[in-house]
Amino acid sequence: MRKSLMLASAGLLGLLAAGPALSAEKLTLYCSAQEDWCQLMANGFEDATDIKVNMTRKSSGETFAQIKAEASNPKGDVWWGGTGDPHLQAAEEGLTESYVTPIRGELQDWAISQASSAGDRTIGIYSGALGYGYNTDVLAKNNLPEPSCWKDLLKPEYKGHVQMANPNSSGTAYTTLATIMQLFGEDEGFEFMKGLHKNINQYTKSGSAPIKAAARGENTIGIVFMHDAVKQAAAGFPIKVVAPCEGTGYEIGSMSIVKDGRNPENAKKFYDWALSADAQALALQVNAFQVPSNKNAPTSDKAPDLSSIKLIDYDFAKYGSSDERKRLLKKWDDEVSTLPQ
Template sequence: MKKPAVATAVLVATTSLSATAALADLNLYCSAQEEWCQIMEKSFEEATGIDVAMTRKSSGETFAQLQAEASNPKGDVWWGGTGDPHLQAAEEDLTEPYVSPMRDQLHPWAIAQATSAGDKTIGIYSGALGFGYNSDMLAKAGLPAPACWEDLTKPEYKGMVQMANPNSSGTAYTTLATMVQLFGEDGGFDYMKRLHANINQYTKSGSAPIKAAGQGETLIGIVFMHDAVAQTVAGFPVVTVAPCEGTGYEIGSMSIIKGARNMEEAKKFYDWALSVEAQNLALQVNAFQVMSNVGAAKSDKAPDMAALKLIDYDFKTYGSSDERKRLLSKWDSDVSTLPQ
């Protein structure tokens, strides 16, 4: 009697296991934070009745997956995550061009992102680069509060600044590209060298430095400002700084995957995700980026993009594979090998 029971249990279990994800009406790859992804999934289901299967992975992981799945795509639409991998996916022809009727409601930077990639991607939010510090530690050490990029190279912050490794993190690559655009190539690398003397660790993940600052494991972390604000809102003693020299920014993007099995639904999601209704969901999950729809609501905690000195970031040049490889290998040989 025992054996058939076990066999049935295994059979029932595997039945539910091997139904493929292709049964959903829309397969969404999501590269924003978990809660944001979930609320997007649920709200879209409620708004349209289309069944969504969502997978959350970082933008790098999703890009690796798109490459691996290129000959037989499993996903339909890829929403969120920094713009570079989206641009790269467009460059490698992994994504599908689409011109949404929602375009006239968007900020110019969101549309610029689309035109630079042959309409294969579009901006959904943007966030400026900056840094944050742990105010408790700062007070304890009796140090002045940093306000500019240049302050971070001062000797009193030696061993107290943390940033991600540009080889592994899109955030840190944006930092490198920003410095090159802000101070010129020579000046930018000179800055990175002086900063290197103060760095205590190059982390692997882009938002790790500000989490370390929140926990008191470093004084200053160089990250996107909305990540620093999220730390403060979560209750950590973190103060966000918009650097006085001006700064670069990222454009979180969305793309439709080439060869999507549910193209109709993918386009529906795409249009919906650009609407005011969908973009207002960001505030419910403490995402403090600036949304791409002109009519989307803003939080008073979010850094005010209008008050920032933003550089004219050249996504096309600095997002291309060749320029990226060149800058990274230069950073590797000229900066990372220096003694600290």
């Protein structure tokens, strides 16, 4: 009897001791930016609030698919980073919550425009232009001409030398597909994608993977957001960054609160913190060269100057809609990805 009482008392004390840990505040963060930036944001928020962050990094296309799959039992609280199109699609499908941050007045107009177009179910956190980069050493070794336009990438001498992500999993690649449609029209745009397919050596899962492979000398040309190419060049790799001559699209990297998440108040705290100038300044620590949405946040002098790049009038409403995304991806799957290389 005494032994049983002692064991029961020990168990009760153990539960009481565990109580604070079990009730500790937490947040589940889905992150679609570069891995080191995701980790820095998670750690920075923990330091600022003592809220424990469980962070998962996946590409924006994968994260959108995960949030959709979990809709009946949401496991995430906040989705931070990645191209804006899938965030807009998540908003359209009712997968994210409407929220208006009290620091809205500190944000760039394009960040507010992103929010307004989605009923405040998402917001812009950074911006960056699409383009590509190439390894100058590998290019020279293979006696290849220097590309400067989108259509240069169709040249037969680049066969096996170009890499991009799969638009089904990558927001970067979906932005590429949507950009080509807007630059050349759908008929010519899909002929372009078919011609490009002949030169692709691999469709990666992650949008930044093609330029990382080029930096390592495993690939020659990577179609990516220009800031991802700048990051590799800044790290000392022989990468030249190209803003295509015909013009190019751009992203508004976004953030959304998952509908019916388990920690809604902590999600709002992260949302407000992530939009602050101090939080956005963390990007400089990991050489993230996007343009921040907070007007008071510093921008690296290495960041691509968007005012000097020929940007198209990207139609976020059209290409951020679920129906258009599904239609374009199915057409790409049926007419491009199945072709021989």
